[in-house]
Amino acid sequence: MSDLEQRCIEAGLKMTGPRKTILKVLGEAGDHPSVEAVYERAKALDSSISIATVYRTLNMLDELDLVTRHEFNESFSRYETNMEHHHHLIDLETGQVIEFQNKELELLKEKIAREMGFELVDHRLELYGRKIKNKASK
Amino acid sequence: MSDLEQRCIEAGLKMTGPRKTILKVLGEAGDHPSVEAVYERAKALDSSISIATVYRTLNMLDELDLVTRHEFNESFSRYETNMEHHHHLIDLETGQVIEFQNKELELLKEKIAREMGFELVDHRLELYGRKIKNKASK
């Protein structure tokens, strides 16, 4: 049984067919799929699945903190299954989302918040960039 | 004439009544209003204004880089008139948005992007926190 399934059961959710399918899709997603993308992938495994169920399931998982909803300045949401803390670099040419971590950044953010009299609860950093192409850079 | 108005005229926009009203609202906004909020404030000055015009105007201003659209993990957009570059600290208890700048952060972000082979085009950092209350901290 997958880790996601395990955690859902612990949370008292029934492990139904559609749910299993969606969890499988999420568990295997290496990217940050939109609801539509999750729906398409789930439908490939079980064509009877409804997009309403995908929405409902993602909302539940978000509330249980098993996935994270992102709004990357698009008109829709994307989701990712929760892993260790990281940030996102979005390639403006391809839309690809690349994850990264940076220790210095973590420390700096804590420091900034504290200096402003705040306890940091959450934060997000997104970089939007273009791949540097010149192979013969000086 | 306000700075925003000046820049709109330079961009070749006609300075109509509704436009003036919206620009006045934006120029006087010290916060990060939603479209709805801009609309309400504009209506108080000119009740005949339509929300379609508010949307159209904000989209134009965003394209001209005179305002910036934000998606603070809400289901709608907020706008702010462009000022020098800064980031946001969102008070989770009040929803208040506090701006800040940090030189170290700017340098660090450039460095991270470059190390990953990217030219940084844009970025956003948001901190979500809770005000530290204890006046007698150790």
Added chain:
DNA sequence: GTAGCTGCAAACTCTTTGCAACTCT
């Protein structure tokens, strides 16, 4: 058996758009 889950379709929210009338320049 029953609480919870599902698909469907309708409803809802936020945003955009076609159009005829109007208004800056």
Added chain:
DNA sequence: AGAGTTGCAAAGAGTTTGCAGCTAC
């Protein structure tokens, strides 16, 4: 005069929800 702008209402995109039937427990 004419291009650009407006309000209105309708349409669009993304998301949520009421409901009757179904399913895991």
